[in-house]
Amino acid sequence: MRRVLCDIINSDKRFLVEAKAKDGLEALELLSKYTYDAVVLDVNMPNMGGLELLQELQKRKIAARVMMASTDTRDGTETTLKALELGAMDFIHKPYDVAHCRQEDFVKKVLNILYAVSTARITAFEGKKAPVRPNEDNERLLKLVNKHLSKNSGRRLIAIASSTGGPKALHEVIPRLPQNIGAPILLVQHMPKGFTASLAQRLDEISEVTVTEAKEGDVLENGHVYIAQGGMHMKVAEKKNGELYICYSDEAAREGVKPCANYLFESFINCSSGCIVCVVLTGMGADGTEGIRNLKAEKSIHTITQNEDSCVVYGMPKSIVKAGLSDQIVPLDQIAQEILLQVGTC
Secondary structure, eight states: HHHHHHHHHHHHHTTOOOOSSSSSHHHHHHHHHOOSSOOEEEEESSOOOOOOOOOHHHHTTOOEEEEEEOOSSSSHHHHHHHHHHHHHEEEEOOOSHHHHHSSSHHHHHHHHHHHHHHHHHOOOOOOOOOOOOOOOOGGHHHHHHHHHHTTTTTTTEEEEEETTTTTHHHHHHHHGSSSSSSEEEEEEEOTTTTTHHHHHHHHHHHHHEEEEOOOTTTOOTTTTTOOOOTTTTEEEETTTSSOOOEEEEEEBBBTTSOOHHHHHHGGGGGGGSEEEEEOOOOOOOTTTTTHHHHHHSOOOOOEEEEEEGGOOBBBBHHHHHHHOOSSEOOOOOOOOHHHHHOBBBO
């Protein structure tokens, strides 16, 4: 696998493999001496695995742009998500055999992700932080907000889109939302099949709101986060009795991704609502822009984008801002508060 990845990387004139390490210990020695534009790190290695290496980088305050190579086994997905929490920026899902690694689709994914990671903002690995919780100091402000919102009839909806750097960003946003938030939250994180269930489980463990991987037919409830399944497009539809529910489609990838936030945003056009909040977090590409543009032409929406300084990759939010579709540009640690001010509590 190391040889195959080196061949793929060296096949692109933008990149050059400068060094190779057979395990985490050798990689740590190299990273202690030299600086690289990017590091491709396997989860499973002899002597020192990927997680141990990330922990050592964190401990020694060695900044690095890290891209993980991962499997979609249960253990593999959970380990990958832990790696993202520890500072890895993105990951590539390894095929089961070397032959599939030579296919054009895999090669393109490796190079696209590597480019995003290698050009991303470097942030030093952070030490262990206290769990993020909703801010109790906002109670007086929320009472005023709820009083104002009570005059506005209609359903409230929140939709969030994220990609590269998203899992870690979501750990800063979702746990800050209170259990009684006045809307359901629909979330599209660009991930392959098998990873979104683990992401939902990890977020659920540290949040007041309920977080699940969305299932076909789920009826939307306030205070519940519904994460789109990897490999499918999530949409929202309305029943005759007015209930909103999750439905999936197996249409082709859009913006090169599946799930795609554009489909989710556009599905709101045919749903009755009074307040729609669209949030676009860190990520490469432009997913979300077309969907928000089309939704805005039909509905009254409020769009929040993560600011450049707090993004790992300022791609998706930048596209929204350049299109003139962003109502607020907000640092990551203030996004939950701004969402709450828009929808209030129930």
